[in-house]
Amino acid sequence: MKKIEIVANQAVEEDIVELLTELGYGESFTYQHPVFGRGKRGRREGSAIWPETNVMFLLYFDGSDVDSFLKSFRELKNRFPEEGIKCWIGDGLYETL
Numbered sequence: 001m002k003k004i005e006i007v008a009n010q011a012v013e014e015d016i017v018e019l020l021t022e023l024g025y026g027e028s029f030t031y032q033h034p035v036f037g038r039g040k041r042g043r044r045e046g047s048a049i050w051p052e053t054n055v056m057f058l059l060y061f062d063g064s065d066v067d068s069f070l071k072s073f074r075e076l077k078n079r080f081p082e083e084g085i086k087c088w089i090g091d092g093l094y095e096t097l
Contacts, residue, residue, distance in 0.1 A: 002066055003092030005009035006057040007035060008043065008085040012076070013055045016085075019076050020057070023069060029059040054084070060092040 008016060010033065020026050034053035036045050043050040061069070066089060077085050 001092040002021050003062055004057075004059050004061070004069065005088045005090075006073075006086070007018045007037070007054055009041070009083045010034070010053050012080050012083050013087060015017070015076060015080070016057060019072055020059070023065075023072060025059055025061065028061075029057050031058075032056045039084055039086075044047050044084075 006016060013033065017026070020029055024028045032054045034046050035056045037054055038044070042052075044052045044054045070087075070089075073087055
């Protein structure tokens with residue numbers, strides 16, 4: 001099981017949802033908006049001075065799908081080189097309670 005965390009500029013929110021849908025995860029993620037932060041692409045605070053915000057997606061999937069996901073995610077990042085889009089993948093240990 002793998003855990004994927006995506007933080008990106010709100011401008012690419014729908015593109016990420018489309019990607020997740022194409023990969024079969026369109027109904028299997030947690031989503032949060034707005035997300036505030038600072039990074040190499042600047043501040044995202046939803047304020048008058050820094051009006052943009054980020055979005056965050058969290059999903060879990062079978063580890064065998066990682067390579068396919070990464071290939072598609074890299075293609076998405078390449079389409080939007082000026083937008084902040086980050087992805088972290090780690091072990092998704094979980095227990096259903």
